[in-house]
Amino acid sequence: MNEYPDIADHGLIGDLQTAALVTTDGTIDWFCSPRFDSPSIFGALLDKERGGHFSARARGENVKTKQLYFPDTAILITRFMTEDGVGEVIDYMPVASDTPSERHRLVRQLTCVRGSIVFDIAIAPRFDYGRQPHEVTVTDDGAMFTAGETTMTLNLIRDADLERLARAEQTDAGDLRFTLSLVQGQTRGLVLEMNGAPEPRAVPVDEARRLLDDTAHYWQDWIGRSTYDGRWREEVERSAITLKLLTYAPSGGLVAAPTAGLPEQIGGERNWDYRFTWVRDASFSVTTLVRLGFYDEAAAFGRWLRDRIAEQAGSDTGPLNIMYRIDGDPHLSEESLEAWEGYRQSFPVRVGNDAAGQLQLDIYGEALDALWHAHNAGIAIGQPGWIAIGSLLDWLADNWDQPEEGIWETRGGRKDFTYGRLMCWVAFDRAIRLAVAYGRPAPLARWTEQRDAVYNQIMTKGWNPERRTFVQQYGETVLDASLLKMTQVGFISPQDPMWLDTLAAMETELVSDSLVYRYDPSASPDGLRGSEGTFSLCTFLYVDALARADRLDAARLTFEKMLTYANHLGLYSEEIAPTGEQIGNFPQAFTHLALIDAALTLDEHLAARRPGRRTNP
Structure with a gap:
């Protein structure tokens, strides 16, 4: 079995200062921060063992996946079809300002659109092309990764006053793994924030949806300026x-x-x-x-x-x-x-x-x-x-x-x-x-x-x-x-x-x-x-x-x-x-x-x- 996805089996998201690639099975295997030309944090695309990755995959046998962009945007939707239900991972990066920034957010919004679905999530960063070791601290609201002067905060998308999600399991390598079970109509997810808040926080679902809407409106407004009305x-x-x-x-x-x-x-x-x-x-x-x-x-x-x-x-x-x-x-x-x-x-x-x-x-x-x-x-x-x-x-x-x-x-x-x-x-x-x-x-x-x-x-x-x-x-x-x-x-x-x-x-x-x-x-x-x-x-x-x-x-x-x-x-x-x-x-x-x-x-x-x-x- 080929351990690397086809190059074509990827979508692109970004915030106009950096970008990430997402495979058709829901894995982010290339992401550099804070800029395009910065060292990678997730680089499994070039080394499956040493590069690091961030995966969100539906559990089950014979899972089928489809991928599309939300129309007229850079918001990527990966759909998982299982015997028990259909789920979506919506990946995007809120657009950064026009000034150089160390702070960047990568949002993974998980939704069950029919039946029920279980997502297995793994976060395995490898800072500076895997040359910089990191430490991780886990809380009820997420986790904090620290590698030298670089920090990466994992914030959980959830309704804080209604529920607690199970804490992630930490591996010896400082990676995190956990499971997220959803039923029809539920939305949860994760927000990775580079060099942002000093502690993880719960991101309310309504806030995440507003962020998604704002990002969609940015891209739709931008492409709406195009004067092209041709055949293609x-x-x-x-x-x-x-x-x-x-x-x-x-x-x-x-x-x-x-x-x-x-x-x-x-x-x-x-x-x-x-x-x-x-x-x-x-x-x-x-x-x-x-x-x-x-x-x-x-x-x-x-x-x-x-x-x-x-x-x-x-x-x-x-x-x-x-x-x-x-x-x-x-x-x-x-x-x-x-x-x-x-x-x-x-x-x-x-x-x-x-x-x-x-x-x-x-x-x-x-x-x-x-x-x-x-x-x-x-x-x-x-x-x-x-x-x-x-x-x-x-x-x-x-x-x-x-x-x-x-x-x-x-x-x-x-x-x-x-x-x-x-x-x-x-x-x-x-x-x-x-x-x-x-x-x-x-x-x-x-x-x-x-x-x-x-x-x-x-x-x-x-x-x-x-x-x-x-x-x-x-x-x-x-x-x-x-x-x-x-x-x-x-x-x-x-x-x-x-x-x-x-x-x-x-x-x-x-x-x-x-x-x-x-x-x-x-x-x-x-x-x-x-x-x-x-x-x-x-x-x-x-x-x-x-x-x-x-x-x-x-x-x-x-x-x-x-x-x-x-x-x-x-x-x-x-x-x-x-x-x-x-x-x-x-x-x-x-x-x-x-x-x-x-x-x-x-x-x-x-x-x-x-x-x-x-x-x-």
Whole structure:
């Protein structure tokens, strides 16, 4: 029997400062606090013995479970169906404030909706990735866990004046186990509070219900601001809520995923920590959120980006790192949790990310493209922001023509990646447009000269005349799905013969039953052992490219096929294995961003198609 749940067998809850994963059997097996990038408290997802967990499961044989989100919210409901009754565990985190906080609440509300049901509950925290021992004190109202300066209070949801619940049984390891029996109509539960009240307290059922209602209203009000009314509303809005869950509200930074160490190949070494803000991912989020009408979130990241540029102005390493901690800290030193076995023995388990020191030239184009889209949405760039842009472009003008590590963060050395040059072209192009639009002072002649030089270089060195395709890096023949962005950013017409030949070559080598590989590691060594699955971002980029090439029937079919790879809640990890299993960190912001963009592009092109018209497959 497999001792680890499938990566896809999880839902996500969060409070806009941190998040937790909940399995379909009611176990929280990943939770870090007080921030996304803090050490884990529950980490059984990466080591079933050492990681720690918080489970609430219905007792009985042949228990069936179903999981869903309360409509238009980030409130997760896990339903248990037994021979004696039906029960629900409602998991959520009340939304935290926009200021950094050490206090976070995780609520598990247990209800019997029919018959009777017995829940077995186990709380086994492992602080600081299991490296910090803890003590526990049990009271009638709950328990207090203490690990160094960290405290975690367990408050019981119950009517204090009517009943007492049996005290939890304490194990030698400092874990708690107890049983909760409910009959139809009863609601009880637990509230975990990080660094909050000094003693446990009974939380009245009515108070818990009000907290649930307030949380539901927050999410419903937020998603109600979406301007999307297209064909795939359910999928788009679930992706939007997921992106919001991955946003650190105090800074506006977006984490690439809430997890670390989930493998791109089961048993392999491609296991990375994604709990940080990538300039690339977060820049794409600005464009996507603007298209959905979420201007506040787009503006918040714009400020975050401006601050990062200003901090590194004049630096020899360039005006931007490729990633930062969610508060803007650039230090992300990588280490391996040597004692942890990894998800299904996928070792090493890395925390931190050494790729932070890489040179990736594409981030400048992605950042400027985001600011251009924000401008078009009415989000103005102030004078400090314009000075930061000028500093960025000054550096790029002197440094774009050099080898780099590339978008995929390979560890095989610096190379002349075509995609990196493509996005340098975007950076100069968008900066020129912004200068003209605002009437701001700028060295337009120099920026134009550099933009044109990048364009000509790509057309000569990035194009392989023998293969008749744009290639991953200069002087090579390998294809790269990142170049699907070429038509999206306006570098080349989607009907240009050079582009159509490139798209045809990708379909032959990178596309497998609509799913798209990033590149072929065997043909382009990336410094790592093993292989990987298809990259979900690239599949949605392929949909976008097909739509722009007026191949709408093929685009729509590919999109609909990709939707079948979502998990039961509409969530996606980074990649899809050849078996159809989700692999890689979960859920991944990049994938959900690309899903939204693909849906919007498809909607626009389908709306423009005349009734009865057919397109090439």
